[in-house]
Amino acid sequence: MADDLTPQNQPDRGAPGRGEAVPAPAVRRLSLYLRELESFLRRDRHTISSKQLGDALNLTDAQVRKDLAYFGQFGHPGIGYRVDELVTRIRCILGTDRIWNVLLVGAGNLGHALLSYRGFGKKGFQIVAVFDSDPRKVGDRLGAPPQLVVQGMEQLAQTVADQNIQLGIIAVPADVAQDVADALVKVGIKGILNFAPTSLNVPEGVPVASVDLAVHLEQLAFRVSANQLATPRWSTNAAP
Amino acid sequence: MADDLTPQNQPDRGAPGRGEAVPAPAVRRLSLYLRELESFLRRDRHTISSKQLGDALNLTDAQVRKDLAYFGQFGHPGIGYRVDELVTRIRCILGTDRIWNVLLVGAGNLGHALLSYRGFGKKGFQIVAVFDSDPRKVGDRLGAPPQLVVQGMEQLAQTVADQNIQLGIIAVPADVAQDVADALVKVGIKGILNFAPTSLNVPEGVPVASVDLAVHLEQLAFRVSANQLATPRWSTNAAP
DNA sequence: GCTTGTGAAACGTTTCACAGCA
DNA sequence: TGCTGTGAAACGTTTCACAAGC
Numbered sequence: 432m433a434d435d436l437t438p439q440n441q442p443d444r445g446a447p448g449r450g451e452a453v454p455a456p457a458v459r460r461l462s463l464y465l466r467e468l469e470s471f472l473r474r475d476r477h478t479i480s481s482k483q484l485g486d487a488l489n490l491t492d493a494q495v496r497k498d499l500a501y502f503g504q505f506g507h508p509g510i511g512y513r514v515d516e517l518v519t520r521i522r523c524i525l526g527t528d529r530i531w532n533v534l535l536v537g538a539g540n541l542g543h544a545l546l547s548y549r550g551f552g553k554k555g556f557q558i559v560a561v562f563d564s565d566p567r568k569v570g571d572r573l574g575a576p577p578q579l580v581v582q583g584m585e586q587l588a589q590t591v592a593d594q595n596i597q598l599g600i601i602a603v604p605a606d607v608a609q610d611v612a613d614a615l616v617k618v619g620i621k622g623i624l625n626f627a628p629t630s631l632n633v634p635e636g637v638p639v640a641s642v643d644l645a646v647h648l649e650q651l652a653f654r655v656s657a658n659q660l661a662t663p664r665w666s667t668n669a670a671p
Numbered sequence: 672m673a674d675d676l677t678p679q680n681q682p683d684r685g686a687p688g689r690g691e692a693v694p695a696p697a698v699r700r701l702s703l704y705l706r707e708l709e710s711f712l713r714r715d716r717h718t719i720s721s722k723q724l725g726d727a728l729n730l731t732d733a734q735v736r737k738d739l740a741y742f743g744q745f746g747h748p749g750i751g752y753r754v755d756e757l758v759t760r761i762r763c764i765l766g767t768d769r770i771w772n773v774l775l776v777g778a779g780n781l782g783h784a785l786l787s788y789r790g791f792g793k794k795g796f797q798i799v800a801v802f803d804s805d806p807r808k809v810g811d812r813l814g815a816p817p818q819l820v821v822q823g824m825e826q827l828a829q830t831v832a833d834q835n836i837q838l839g840i841i842a843v844p845a846d847v848a849q850d851v852a853d854a855l856v857k858v859g860i861k862g863i864l865n866f867a868p869t870s871l872n873v874p875e876g877v878p879v880a881s882v883d884l885a886v887h888l889e890q891l892a893f894r895v896s897a898n899q900l901a902t903p904r905w906s907t908n909a910a911p
Numbered sequence: 912g913c914t915t916g917t918g919a920a921a922c923g924t925t926t927c928a929c930a931g932c933a
Numbered sequence: 934t935g936c937t938g939t940g941a942a943a944c945g946t947t948t949c950a951c952a953a954g955c
Contacts, residue, residue: 454924458893462886466868480936488870492936493926500938508937509933525889526896533888544784550868550885556892598891621898622891628706628790630728638894640887645790646702647880648773649765651838651862652796653698654878656766658861694946720914732914733948740916748915749955 457498463488464495465521471514480511527555532594534620536611537602538563538573538581541626545602546574556598560590564607584611588618597621605629612639697738703728704735705761711754720751767795772834774860776851777842778803778813778821781866785842786814796838800830804847824851828858837861845869852879 467487471479481495499505499512502524506512522528533556535542545551546558561579563569572578582590590596599620601611608627615623616633625631625641633639707727711719721735739745739752742764746752762768773796775782785791786798801819803809812818822830830836839860841851848867855863856873865871865881873879 456924459890461893462883462889463870465889466883466886467870470869482936491926493928494924496937497925497939504938506937507933508931509935511936524893526892527889531888531892540784540787544780545884547780548884550883551888554885554889556885556888597895598888600888622895624887624891629710630703630707636898638891638898640891642882642884642887643702643706643790644785644788644882645794645796646706647864647882648771648791648796648838648840649702649705649767649794650699651864651878651880652766652771653701653764655837655862658876658878696946722914731948733950734946736915737917737947744916746915747955748953749913751914 453501457501460488460490460494460498461502461521461525464498465518465525468514468518468521472518477514478507478511479514479517481506483511529555531556531598532559532596533557533598533600534560534562534587534591534596535600535602536562536584536615537600537626538565538568538571539602542602543573545600545626546579558600559594559596562587562590564603584614587614591618591620599623601625601627601631603627693741697741700728700730700734700738701742701761701765704738705758705765708754708758708761712758717754718747718751719754719757721746723751769795771796771838772799772836773797773838773840774800774802774827774831774836775840775842776802776824776855777840777866778805778808778811779842782842783813785840785866786819798840799834799836802827802830804843824854827854831858831860838864840864840866841871842866 464484467484468479481492481499484490485492485495496506499517503520505517505520519528533551535545535558538561542561542563546561551558558574558579561573561581562584563581564584566583568581569583571581573581597620599615599622601608601615601623603611605627606629608625608629609631612623612625612631612633616637621637623631623633623637623639625639626644628643628645630641631639704724707724708719721732721739724730725732725735736746739757743760745757745760759768773791775785775798778801782801782803786801791798798814798819801813801821802824803821804824806823808821809823811821813821837860839855839862841848841855841863843851845867846869848865848869849871852863852865852871852873856877861877863871863873863877863879865879866884868883868885870881871879
């Protein structure tokens with residue numbers, strides 16, 4: 432997607448601890464496994480096989496087993512995987528077995544929506560500060576109680592230090608996104624989730640995940656067009 | 672991505688017209704190339720080399736050339752690519768050389784933000800209808816003028832037909848997302864962009880792109896943890 | 912000089928197939 | 934029987950290297 436790419440921005444690699452390198456696609460699927468397992472847990476299922484887990488996500492059972500095996504031996508032959516155990520393990524692997532303090536830059540429409548999004552909190556991500564460079568927005572109170580007060584960018588360093596913030600979300604227009612990213616890196620933010628439709632230049636060691644909403648629609652348009660046209664229009668390779 | 676995947680949901684394949692199959696990663700990057708080229712165009716640059724384009728996106732020049740070559744011969748040896756020409760070509764390939772009518776289901780926080788998001792319109796995606804199953808929201812006027820009136824789900828079929836809507840965006844809670852997807856498929860929607868944190872089951876032939884906001888933060892958390900821990904905690908493979 | 916387009920090699924990922932265990 | 938974990942084979946993608954053209 433990458434992006435990565437879901438349009439993922441940086442060429443990322445897995446985390447080779449002491450052992451083998453983990454393929455990036457496997458790490459991406461780990462999040463999906465976790466989501467599915469949590470849903471299984473809510474439905475009071477106690478064990479799950481690689482086949483069941485794979486079917487839910489349109490993956491093969493072998494793929495599921497191999498992905499999980501990169502991180503350890505979590506399964507029980509003849510039984511499958513114990514759901515609660517696997518959930519705990521994957522959370523630990525992904526680093527979501529603890530609370531992450533997150534800041535948001537950009538108090539526009541998207542910023543508002545992100546601030547109110549329940550999905551973050553459920554996964555242990557707490558947005559604890561909001562910034563905007565527009566003086567008219569600074570001082571506004573946002574979100575559900577306890578509300579957050581929009582701060583000016585000059586307070587970034589102090590707030591990041593005071594609240595031990597490690598992750599930053601960029602929800603500003605494309606033309607200022609790089610400046611914001613630079614500022615975040617400067618104050619020691621460890622990872623950036625970028626919603627601005629532009630690629631960011633950051634030092635190695637600061638991971639960036641980019642989500643370009645329009646790009647996803649574009650990919651959809653391509654696939655729909657491909658479905659509709661037996662012979663794609665672009666296959667006419669006109670000579671220059 | 673992507674991961675897709677960016678956590679992309681369905682295993683997708685490129686569009687093999689008459690020629691070779693196009694790798695899905697190449698199609699994902701095509702969107703990024705277009706974004707970068709449009710930015711180049713705004714800065715009045717007329718030509719661009721595969722090296723320059725690659726550098727902007729952290730890709731190799733060979734990668735850029737190979738990706739573009741899947742779709743035709745767009746370059747000029749010794750010169751590079753003409754920016755305006757390439758923009759036109761890629762838009763045609765992706766299917767964004769025309770207007771797409773899009774509907775939105777879910778008038779919550781995220782729905783509001785998506786409706787107000789300028790990035791869609793710039794790429795030719797027009798949200799022309801909004802639906803919500805909550806009777807209290809039906810009838811509300813949303814977005815910038817000309818505002819859209821929130822419709823009940825029972826009006827879906829009629830509106831899709833009347834307005835020639837081909838794409839649908841799902842921005843509802845996870846537990847009703849599948850029902851909404853089923854409804855969209857039933858009325859003939861050709862592609863779905865899903866923001867609900869759940870995997871969708873749809874018939875083959877209806878492409879789905881999924882964007883799970885929390886998953887992207889999760890991936891970031893993993894990479895930040897990997898940076899910080901010399902030896903990942905999960906490398907302790909305790910025996911069961 | 913510069914650049915593209917492309918076959919071939921290198922690399923990475925997924926699938927297969929089966930040993931081993933409950 | 935049913936299931937996992939895993940080496941090996943199959944497949945797909947990226948990189949290399951260079952012929953051809955401006």
